[in-house]
Amino acid sequence: MRPRVYGGTVSTHEVMNQPPPLIYNAFTDDTALREALTAFGGDPQDAGLVELGAMAGSEQAREWGRLANEHTPVLRTHDRYGHRVDEVEFHPAWHDLMTVAVANGLHAAPWTADDKAAHARRAAGFIMWSQAEAGHGCPISMTYAAIPALRVDPTRAAQWEAGLASREYDFGLRTPSDKRGLIAGMAMTEKQGGSDVRTNTTTAVDMGDHYELTGHKWFCSAPMSDVFLVLAQAPGGLTCFIVPRVLPDGTRNVFEIQRLKDKLGNRSNASSEIEFDGTWAQRLGDEGRGVRTIVEMVSATRLDTVLGSTALMRRALTEAVWHTSHRQAFGATLIDQPLMRQVLADMALEVEAATWLGMRLAHAVDASESGSSEQAAFRRIALPMSKYYVCKRTPGLTFEAMECLGGVGYVEETGLPRLYREAPVNSIWEGSGNVNALDLLRAIGRNPESLDAYLQNLAPASGCDEAFDTGLRDVLNALAQNPTEAPARARWLAEKMVLLLQASLLVQYAPSAVADAFIAARLRQSEGTYGVVDLGTQDVAAILDRAQVGA
Numbered sequence: 365m366r367p368r369v370y371g372g373t374v375s376t377h378e379v380m381n382q383p384p385p386l387i388y389n390a391f392t393d394d395t396a397l398r399e400a401l402t403a404f405g406g407d408p409q410d411a412g413l414v415e416l417g418a419m420a421g422s423e424q425a426r427e428w429g430r431l432a433n434e435h436t437p438v439l440r441t442h443d444r445y446g447h448r449v450d451e452v453e454f455h456p457a458w459h460d461l462m463t464v465a466v467a468n469g470l471h472a473a474p475w476t477a478d479d480k481a482a483h484a485r486r487a488a489g490f491i492m493w494s495q496a497e498a499g500h501g502c503p504i505s506m507t508y509a510a511i512p513a514l515r516v517d518p519t520r521a522a523q524w525e526a527g528l529a530s531r532e533y534d535f536g537l538r539t540p541s542d543k544r545g546l547i548a549g550m551a552m553t554e555k556q557g558g559s560d561v562r563t564n565t566t567t568a569v570d571m572g573d574h575y576e577l578t579g580h581k582w583f584c585s586a587p588m589s590d591v592f593l594v595l596a597q598a599p600g601g602l603t604c605f606i607v608p609r610v611l612p613d614g615t616r617n618v619f620e621i622q623r624l625k626d627k628l629g630n631r632s633n634a635s636s637e638i639e640f641d642g643t644w645a646q647r648l649g650d651e652g653r654g655v656r657t658i659v660e661m662v663s664a665t666r667l668d669t670v671l672g673s674t675a676l677m678r679r680a681l682t683e684a685v686w687h688t689s690h691r692q693a694f695g696a697t698l699i700d701q702p703l704m705r706q707v708l709a710d711m712a713l714e715v716e717a718a719t720w721l722g723m724r725l726a727h728a729v730d731a732s733e734s735g736s737s738e739q740a741a742f743r744r745i746a747l748p749m750s751k752y753y754v755c756k757r758t759p760g761l762t763f764e765a766m767e768c769l770g771g772v773g774y775v776e777e778t779g780l781p782r783l784y785r786e787a788p789v790n791s792i793w794e795g796s797g798n799v800n801a802l803d804l805l806r807a808i809g810r811n812p813e814s815l816d817a818y819l820q821n822l823a824p825a826s827g828c829d830e831a832f833d834t835g836l837r838d839v840l841n842a843l844a845q846n847p848t849e850a851p852a853r854a855r856w857l858a859e860k861m862v863l864l865l866q867a868s869l870l871v872q873y874a875p876s877a878v879a880d881a882f883i884a885a886r887l888r889q890s891e892g893t894y895g896v897v898d899l900g901t902q903d904v905a906a907i908l909d910r911a912q913v914g915a
Contacts, residue, residue, distance in 0.1 A: 382691070386683065387421060388913035390421045393421070394678070401413075401485065404730070405480055406481045412489075413489060427457070428497060431457035432500065439621055450620055451537065452634045461500045470490050470493060471503075472511055481727075483726045486726070491674055491719070498630065499631065499633035506548050506585060506665065510661060512663075516657050517649060524546070524591060533547075534546075538614075539614045547586070550593045565579055566578065566581065568597060568645065568647075575605060575646070577640040578643070583625070584621075587619070593606060598651040598652070601652030603654045604654040606648050617644050618643040619640070620639040622639055629784075629788070667725055667747065669794055670721065670747075670790075674721075674754065678715050681761070682911075685712075687768065706897075707895035708768065709881070711761055717869070717870060718754045721754065725747060745807045746862075752800040755791035760893075761894070762784045763787075801858040804854065804861070808843065822864055839857065863886050
C-alpha cells in the first residue's frame with residue numbers, strides 16, 4: 365500500500381476492520397421490549413415510542429450524553445455582589461436531554477394519562493431514553509416518584525401536580541406558579557444515618573401556616589429542581605415535608621448548597637450537600653408518618669433503578685453486539701467465533717430477563733392504580749428483590765461488554781467507560797443490597813398476601829423444568845425455617861426468588877429457546893462468569909437474533 369499525503373503529513377496506513385457508527389432504534393430494534401410492552405397492554409407500533417427510540421439511538425443523543433458528562437455541573441454559591449444564590453449551571457446538552465425526557469412524559473405522564481398501560485409505556489420509554497444518557501434520569505425519576513407521595517394530601521397534590529406533570533421543561537429558579545413546568549427532587553439521608561432515616565436530626569418547627577426546617581442533608585439529588593420532598597423531625601416524630609426552592613412571593617427559600625459531590629459516575633447529574641436554616645416548608649401527611657408518607661416515592665424510584673439498570677445493560681450489550689458483528693479477528697468475524705457467541709448470548713439472556721421483569725413491575729403499577737390489591741401486594745414483594753438483583757448484575761455485564769470490544773472498550777470515546785462508572789449507582793441508591801434484601805424479608809413477614817401473589821406469578825412455570833421446581837422448593841423450605849436465621853440468608857433468598865420470577869416470565873412470554881437457556885444458565889447449573897454454560901448452537905443463534913440492532 366502506498367502512503368498517502370494529507371496536508372504535508374504522511375499517513376502510513378489505512379484505517380480498516382472498524383465497525384461503522386452505531387445508529388439504531390432503541391424501540392423497533394428491541395424485540396423483547398416491544399413484546400413485553402404488548403404483553404402488558406401497550407402498543408408495539410406506538411408512534412411516540414418509535415420516534416423516541418430513533419432519537420435514543422442517534423448520533424445526536426450520543427453527543428449530548430458525551431457533552432453532559434464531560435462538562436459537569438458547576439456550583440455558584442454567590443453572585444458577583446456577594447448575595448447567596450445557590451445555583452448550579454449545566455451544559456446545554458443536559459437541558460437538551462431533559463427537554464426530550466419531559467416532552468415524552470417520562471417524568472410524570474402516567475399519573476394523569478387515561479391509559480391502562482400508561483406506566484408500562486413510560487417504562488419502555490425510560491429504558492430507551494436512559495440508553496442515551498443515564499444521569500439526567502435522576503430528576504426525571506424523582507419527579508415521577510413525587511406525585512404518588514404528594515397524593516397523600518389531596519390539597520398539596522392539587523397545588524403541585526399540574527406543574528410537575530407538564531410536558532414543558534422550564535429550567536431556572538422562579539416562582540413555581542409562573543413556570544411552564546416543574547421538576548422534583550428529594551433530600552432524605554444525613555451523615556449520621558444514611559439509609560437509617562429514623563436517626564435524622566434535621567428539625568421542623570411548627571410556625572402555624574408552615575414549618576421551618578434546620579439541619580443538614582448529606583445527599584440531595586438534583587438541587588436545581590423546583591421542589592423537594594424532605595424528611596425532618598417534627599414534634600410528633602419523623603415527618604415528610606415539601607420544600608420549594610422559590611417561595612410563592614418570589615423570594616428564594618433558604619437552601620444552601622455546600623458542595624457538589626465528586627462521584628464515581630452519574631457525573632452529568634448534580635448531587636449535593638445542603639443546609640437548612642429556618643427553611644420554609646409545608647407538611648405532607650401527618651407528623652410522625654414520614655416514612656409511610658414517602659414510601660410511595662421510594663417504591664417508584666426503586667422501579668426506576670431496575671429500569672435504569674436494564675437500560676445500561678441493554679446499551680452495553682448493543683455496543684458489544686455491534687462491535688463484534690463488524691470486527692474480524694483470527695480469520696472470522698468476532699460474533700461468529702463460538703466462544704464469543706456464547707458470551708454474547710449469555711449477556712443477552714441477562715438483558716432480556718431484566719427487560720421482562722422491569723416491564724412486569726411497571727404493569728403491576730398500572731394494575732395497582734386500577735384497583736388491584738393483588739398486584740399491589742405483588743409489587744411490594746417483587747420490587748426489593750428485583751432492585752437487589754438487577755442492579756447487582758449491571759456492573760458485571762457492563763464490564764463484560766467492555767471486554768468484548770477489547771482494548772478500545774477501555775477508551776472513553778467508545779462510551780463503555782461511562783456506562784461502567786454509571787453501573788454501580790442504582791445498586792447503592794434507594795437502599796443498598798442489604799437494605800433491599802432485608803426489606804424483602806420485611807414484606808414477607810408483614811404482608812403475607814405479597815408472598816401469595818408472588819407464588820401465583822410462578823404457577824405458570826411450575827413443572828416446566830426440574831431445576832425450576834427444585835429452586836422453588838428451596839425457597840419455600842428456607843422460608844419455613846427458623847426466622848431468626850433468615851436475615852443472614854436474605855441475599856440468597858432475594859436472588860433465588862427473583863431468578864424464579866424471571867424464569868417464569870420467560871416461560872410465559874419469551875420463545876422457548878430463551879426460557880430454556882435462561883433456566884440452564886441461571887437455575888440448573890452454577891453460572892460463574894458469562895459464557896461458562898454451554899447454551900447450545902441453536903439457542904445461541906435464536907438469542908442473538910433478538911439482540912441485533914441497526915441496519
